[in-house]
Amino acid sequence: MPYDVDIKPSILSGTLKAPPSKSMLHRAIFCAALAKGKTKITNYTPSNDIEASLNVAKALGATIKIKPNTLIIEGSSALSSPKTQINVHESATTLRLAIPLFCLLGSPTTFHAEDTLIKRPLETYQTLFPNAITITNNTITINHSLKPNRYLLKNTTSSQFISGLLFALPLLENDSTLIVKNPPSKAYIDLTIHVLKHFNIDIQETKNGYKIPGKQTYVAKDITIDGDYSQAAFFLVAGLLHPSITITDLKSNSLQADQRLLTLITNAKGNIKIRGNRITTRKSFLQKQQISLDQSPDLGPILALLLSFANGKSKLKNAKRLKLKESNRLETTKTALNALGANIILKNDTLIIHPITTLIGDKHIASNQDHRIAMTIAIAATLALRPTRIIDAHVVDKSYPTFFNDLKTLGANIRIIKRSA
DSSP: OOEEEEEEOOOOEEEEEOOBOHHHHHHHHHHHHHSBEEEEEESOOOOHHHHHHHHHHHHTTOEEEEETTEEEEEEOSSOOOOSSOEEOTTOHHHHHHHHHHHHTTTSOEEEEOOHHHHTSOOHHHHHHSTTOEEEETTEEEEOOOOOOOEEEEESOSOHHHHHHHHHHGGGSSSOEEEEEESOSSHHHHHHHHHHHHHTTOOOEEOSSEEEEOSSOOOBOOOEEOOBOHHHHHHHHHHHHHSSEEEEEOOOTTOOOGGGHHHHHHHHTTOEEEEETTEEEEEOOOBOOOEEEOTTOGGGHHHHHHHHTTBSSOEEEESOGGGGGSSSOHHHHHHHHHHHHTOEEEEETTEEEEEOOSOBOOOEEEEOTTOHHHHHHHHHHHHHBSSOEEEETGGGGGGTOTTHHHHHHHTTOEEEEEEOOO
16 A cells, blocks of 8 residues: 655664565575475565565466565476466566576566566667567566577676576576676676575686586575665664664675675774674764765665765765666655755766755655665655655565664654555
């Protein structure tokens, strides 16, 4: 059900357990669906995006049991064409990982997708598989027979296209090669390879890309999902602007791209302490920064808020990929935060952030149907002098349905306003 939220100025402190890594969970679900036998995935929480990947797993022939905090997936080694459309909701990760797998079938497969996903690019696959993808209204139909080959991926807009091929190509009879020029968000590719290795799939990194041996078999193996740095980022940043916040269940050796946040906080002279899997941030006098977002674009909105309170002009550079998310996050980050009292200028693919001392609030701010924008506005609203309303706040269900409950746990004064659909 759609809802808005009112957030009053609040003082945040306390401890939260990080939700499970959505990126890692997507990948584990796909691998488990392709593996013969049962896989237990521990540290699971539902979201719309994860439901989309479970829909794909079922379409691949897997059976799924959902228990508290746990998924049990029995995979199928014999892939067959889905009889109905596969609902991937708004999940770009799900769709881009799934397309090459269903190209193994050599017969049409149709995905149902929400408007925001239909608008997001598929140009890498459209180039690799000419005339194989048809997009009409809310459906995406693929009809292609994937073959072992040497694939060139040049200036692709997302690492998810590379990861999608890494899932499918090992199942072909012969070896394949990916030549990748300027890979975006390489840490996400490394995470894919890490999870694939856990399920017995060998991907060999080369000087110019990846070699993928054929005739491989996925093997079922239980896996525990790491805590999510992408979602924890909102609270770790909040801790730097409020008295103190501790987030638990964040592995220090995680391969997640957004673990980079810890280095960025340290560079900005933020007060951060790491003890095992517990990370605490405290109110800090922050130093201005110039940060490239090329390898971790999801951090852009919350970093824009953080750097608004630094001691000088900061820049978030190389952020063009933010234009291709659920919203144009360059525009929506600037517009939402400026409406609350920030001073952010957008120039080409750079956010120029001028320092402020306070946010005003007293606004109704649209989420622009973007979960990360809604969460950024929520953290900003706790710092404002007057209440803020977030319109269409329910979009957090895409990735983090318990976000507002968790924010309440830390002391936020939140009122949820349900609306008719």
